[in-house]
Amino acid sequence: MQARTSTAEETTIGTGVEGAPALPPRISWGAVIAGGVVAVAIGALLNLLGLAVGATTIDPATPGDTPSASLLAKAGGLWLLLANLIGLGIGGWVAARLSGTSDDTDGLLHGLAVWALGFLLSAVLLGNLAAGAANTAVQGASSVLGGAMQGAGQAVGQAAQAVAPDAARSVDPNALAERLQSALQSGGDPRAMTPDQRRAEITRIIGERVRQGGFLGNQRDRLSQLVAAEANIPAEEANNRIGQLETQAREAAAQAEQAARQAAEKAADAAATGAYWLFAAMLLGAGAAVLGARLGTRREVGLRSYA
Structure with a gap:
């Protein structure tokens, strides 16, 4: 956009900026990262507590005292959801508090950022754990299979030598090929x-x-x-x-x-049901993070002056 200024002596052409001036960024990535890490840590801590409590309810020595598998699965799923909601709520509160903002909208956006970062970190950690468990299982199965095959080969060779010690040395490979x-x-x-x-x-x-x-x-x-x-x-x-x-x-x-x-x-x-439950869990997690951020947003306090 050009501005033209005319006087009696000269004409000056200047250059200006069209639109409103740019506002400074109001997001604190340090606060978001801190809130996400706190959310994941608290969720993991509560999940470990639930695992310990669930393990104490199992009593193989006394029949009938151990809860059924379906009851344990339902209780574990509810505790997992509750632990994630508590972790995200506290993480949202931490992010909004550390950001120093007093704007409600900015605080809610910090909570949503914590929710997204928390789920991303959880997915990465779970993926690494699953990959490590699968690698360990494959290596263990390969080792067991290799040892079993080697032992079977040695046993067959020993049995053949014990039954007919001269038969193995008298086998003609050409005769075997002709027979096949x-x-x-x-x-x-x-x-x-x-x-x-x-x-x-x-x-x-x-x-x-x-x-x-x-x-x-x-x-x-x-x-x-x-x-x-x-x-x-x-x-x-x-x-x-x-x-x-x-x-x-x-x-x-x-x-x-x-x-x-x-x-x-x-x-x-089963896949459709799991996807619906995962969607509901993520939606509830977003609500918990936003609620925590809303509670953690600073409030402006008016100061009264006395003359």
Whole structure:
């Protein structure tokens, strides 16, 4: 915006600032950080107290004296909510008090800032604890599994040496490879094939049937011939056995699908309920922080002068 000033002798053009002058910032980040840390610390302190009280109610030695799991879960959830509300309320009071403001709106905004910082710090701390617990569990499981596998290998080797000390040294790797290759061959007369060959082809056909959802081409007839030759039964009886197995497989697949749908529905309902409870907890936390900040905001006191 330009201002023009005209006189008889000269014309002066000046430059001004459009709009109201900028106000100084009225937020105290030190007070907000202090309030957030106090809120998290008090919440953690009260949660530890609740954990200690809940642990003292468990008495495995005396049946019937220990509260039920559902009661403990409900009491723990209510105490967790109450502890967070108390911590956020005190944190909001601390932030508003340390900010030195006497404006109610500024005090409420400091309380909201403490609420946001407190939940952020809590999420970071819980994430680190969960990651550390998961890492410890994975390392422990890997160590146990590795030790078990090593012990099993040593036990198998010792058992083989005890039963047939010369058998392990007499195994020909080439003969073993030829036997495996012969077992994987298929397509010939089932009655002229070895049992290993028939079982290998039966396994392959059944695996393809599972992947494809049904038999393709002459796989059903081929499977009937293989089963008849392997079990030494007529082809008609082999067909009946295969039909029964297919019926059972379809029923099992239908039951598994129904169970999976029910489990997914329950999981979705649980996730929705948890999200609603979390939203309510965060909303109540914001209210507690604002109320604490409102109580911690300084009040202007008028001074009366006496002449």
